[in-house]
Amino acid sequence: MSTINKTWQGAAKLVNPATPMRWGAFYVAEFRIRGMLKWAAAIVAFGLGNPVMYLLSIGVGIGAMVNNSQGSHGIDGVPYLTFLAPALLATAAIQGAMDEVTFPTIEGFVWTKMFYSINNTAISSKQIVDGVMLSAMARCVLQVMLYELILVAFGALPLASLPVLTVASLLAGWGFAAVMLSVTVFIKDDDGFFAIVGRFILTPMFMFSGTFFPLTALPIWLQWIGWVSPVWHATDLGRALSYGHHVEPWLLVVHVVYLAALGLAGMATAYPQFKKRLAE
């Protein structure tokens, strides 16, 4: 006979609903981070490997050619590596945060349907959204710090700029992750979703956001991709914070407001949509 009936107290005594109602989002984040830890080695390896690869191939390789043809002022008045670094950082933040909202959301609703069982506890739909976002931000911080470590080691970022750059990167990561969260909640089946996002959203965003060259170098009919892209707003902001790239004050405000607006709009959509889908 099992010991189950000897110690049974009953939920009425055992569980105080106020605790999960208050801390639920952190419990969801804890659950997500436990899942992420299973991939810790891969997360750190990519976190360190990606910036090293970009810096060596594009930063150092292409940078040598750019610096040669542009003279000692490189591009935008700084060496190419310094010009490139804020863009890599912004992209890393956005990519890292996005991965940790899209995969878990499809997993939670479609693959394992785990979100439904979380919602069967005292945890609300809003706390699930917040918890997933919290854990994505934790991943984002880690990713950004690993990049910063490498970029500082290569002399591509001034040490003093790290605190503000970290904040700006997190803002960009949150803004885009919130938008992706509000899109992913509608996905009924993962058929091709990640391929479409990768090919038609992420890649163009990475290529046409003034990542490798100033956005103004593109013909005007391609520049709009940069204007709507959080990568450009974050990159332009990052360059101003890193090496003092000249940005009109109003445009600085636009960068911050745009990224924050993406985040707020994304969350405002995600909350009711999560609630609706969990009730299905």
Next chain:
Amino acid sequence: MPKTQAKVTADSSPELMIVAKELTKTYGDFIAVDGINFEVKKGESFGLLGPNGAGKSTTMKMIASTSQRSGGELTILGKDPNQHGPEIRAHLGVVPQQDNLDRELKVWENLMTYGRFFGLKSSFLKPKIEELLQFAQLEEKRNVKTEELSGGMKRRLTIARGLINEPEILMLDEPTTGLDPQARHILWDRLFRLKEVGVTLVITTHYMDEAEQLCDRLVVMDKGKIMAEGSPANLIKTYSSKEVLEVRFGSDNNKTMAKQLKGIGDRLESLPDRILVYTEDGEAALKKILAAGMHPITSLVRRSSLEDVFLRLTGRTLVD
């Protein structure tokens, strides 16, 4: 004419775990649950029996306080789920139809993270997990990822997970669908033990034997409505005869033979593959048939089951 609705008392005493009055759920024009009335008392094992699409799962989701009702009243543990969803859910255990376990986490981690969702401390959860692993006979699988478990093991783990907060009400949606007979019997045994602890069970099933085994009382649902309510034995007594004689004359002949059988037994039910003769004495009915010169290919006398109740109430079989 027997009553087709569960009786509902005017006020809900604390012993009533669930009270539903004219409970309704609609999706657009579709009425999934159509004004049902029932109540569940503490320590009771209550079943919702019906075919797929009868509205059982929708009813369960409303009781689980994750899906809001479209109409009527619902009180669970004395509270309205529309206002107090999280408070109610904190004291429920839910075993969904599909085992939605996390695939990347190990068996014990699935229990640990789930316990955390109730705000339970790991000092409480550690011994609790050991107890539940023993209860679910999964002690040797504690460090295995859930995707490596068999169907029966996953089911037992999902049930163990639903018990982590020592719920007042444990809700099981089709607990043994898809399991082999041995796994089903192990599960039934575990559920019996919970009843002994005094846990209130709410079970949906489309298996009559499961309902007969597990439920003190049940409602038969069809097309969103409650067709009948009572204990399995009472339902059988009210809606069916003591015994059933099943005779087969071959699929082409059953229809014509059914006409000739008229007058034998209390009632006849003609199905495509067989004819059911409802009677107090199956053997006697069979003798009459043989004496009349009719020779069924096969014949079988059995006791009435909930399947017969359902057939009587809806004119359809429960499992196609």
